[in-house]
Amino acid sequence: MFNLIIRAQSISSRNFISKQIVNNQRSIFRFKSSLPDNFNPKRDLPSEGEWKHIKHHIPGESVQKNDLGSRVPRFPLTKEIVPTLLPRPGVPQVGPKTSFKQVLEILKRKTKPELIYEAEPHRLYFLSSICFALMFTAYGLVLLEYGVFESTNRYELNERELSPELLKREWYFDVIKFSVPGLIVLRIALAIVRIPQRLIRRMWFLPGKGGAEFIRFTSYPLFPGQATPVYTVPLSNLTRHAKAKVWTGKGFYGTADNSHFFFALKETNPTTKKTKSWIVDRKGFFWSDGRVFDVLFGKESVAEAELGVPYDEQIGVINRGVKKQRQQLREKHGFFYRYKLQGKEMKKDIGKLGKFVGEKVGIEGKKDSDDKNLLGKGKK
Numbered sequence: 001m002f003n004l005i006i007r008a009q010s011i012s013s014r015n016f017i018s019k020q021i022v023n024n025q026r027s028i029f030r031f032k033s034s035l036p037d038n039f040n041p042k043r044d045l046p047s048e049g050e051w052k053h054i055k056h057h058i059p060g061e062s063v064q065k066n067d068l069g070s071r072v073p074r075f076p077l078t079k080e081i082v083p084t085l086l087p088r089p090g091v092p093q094v095g096p097k098t099s100f101k102q103v104l105e106i107l108k109r110k111t112k113p114e115l116i117y118e119a120e121p122h123r124l125y126f127l128s129s130i131c132f133a134l135m136f137t138a139y140g141l142v143l144l145e146y147g148v149f150e151s152t153n154r155y156e157l158n159e160r161e162l163s164p165e166l167l168k169r170e171w172y173f174d175v176i177k178f179s180v181p182g183l184i185v186l187r188i189a190l191a192i193v194r195i196p197q198r199l200i201r202r203m204w205f206l207p208g209k210g211g212a213e214f215i216r217f218t219s220y221p222l223f224p225g226q227a228t229p230v231y232t233v234p235l236s237n238l239t240r241h242a243k244a245k246v247w248t249g250k251g252f253y254g255t256a257d258n259s260h261f262f263f264a265l266k267e268t269n270p271t272t273k274k275t276k277s278w279i280v281d282r283k284g285f286f287w288s289d290g291r292v293f294d295v296l297f298g299k300e301s302v303a304e305a306e307l308g309v310p311y312d313e314q315i316g317v318i319n320r321g322v323k324k325q326r327q328q329l330r331e332k333h334g335f336f337y338r339y340k341l342q343g344k345e346m347k348k349d350i351g352k353l354g355k356f357v358g359e360k361v362g363i364e365g366k367k368d369s370d371d372k373n374l375l376g377k378g379k380k
Helices: 002-032 050-058 099-106 123-157 164-193 291-296 302-307 309-333 337-379
Strands: 113-120 202-206 216-217 230-234 238-240 262-268 277-279 284-285
Touching: 050 277, 099 291, 099 302, 113 277, 123 164, 238 291, 284 291, 291 302, 309 337
Parallel strands: none
Antiparallel strands: 113 202, 113 284, 202 216, 216 230, 238 262, 262 277
16 A cells, blocks of 8 residues: 555656646747747737728728729828838749749749739829819810900901901801810810829739730729729730839839839720820839839840849940040040041041042943944944
8 A cells, every 4th residue: 555655656746747847848938939928829810800901901902992082082191192002912022032034934824813013092193183174174264265255356346347247257267266275275174084094003914825915904983983994905015115114123112213103004906006095103012023014014025124224224324335435535536536536537438439439430431432432333
């Protein structure tokens, strides 16, 4: 009996020691880790409301509305400048492990539509377009009123003493003539109102069969409450301006620009040759970075886009090369190197001209001598 008690005590002491060792190990690991002591993965997950708020800032996850509230800016207007979109998870980035060429290959191997762009809210665009449209509308109405007033004034004065029929006809012609500037300004106001219809909200890359690739994008309807217009265009029909590089090397996606806050894509119909312009805001989500868009829409090679040299920097490199070449010529030929080089070129041109004239005179002289010999033989 006594032996059994001693054995039970030894077993319990061993269990106690093993538990203490495990607890000590856990405390050591917890001390070295960055997790809090009361961490609970299930309890610390975002709630449904928090997840909806986070989801609203992930590109492609929120529902884009077309109500009036989505077009009215918030005051102060500085709130509209703050970026609201987070980077989209799963989008590859160029780095030490992934080259730019591999990033493009990942995009090209997609089998489903891939979201490559989403713009920030365009409330400031709506505010600007409305303000400018109202201003041009006021100018147009004033010009129309002036045209009618001037035409009526001429009709009443009748300085040419025309008959009533001719006078009435002249009045119609004067109204049309003086109303042309006002109609032009009103046409400009209408074009400004329709600018939001050219704003791209979201853009997808659609891989096609046989190498045919398409771009799908959404814009705004003309009036609030209407359905979102969706366009699908072949990638070959969309181009950006040759000088408007998307990649600037500034900002999170390398697309920020201090002078131009947007770039335009030109859609060309190959059959009718008609063109449309679409506006892409530089402050938005871009798939990977702006160099991908230079390859897609700028038709640049992978090597050229990977260098990421902006257009302004390219012009700067050319100007620096020209300046260096001028400096070398100035050191070699002196301050008046331009006139020396011009003199050499003129001397070369005069030598070529003299040689040409001499050959021409020689050919004509030989021809005349041949003609004389033929005439002499004919007389004999």
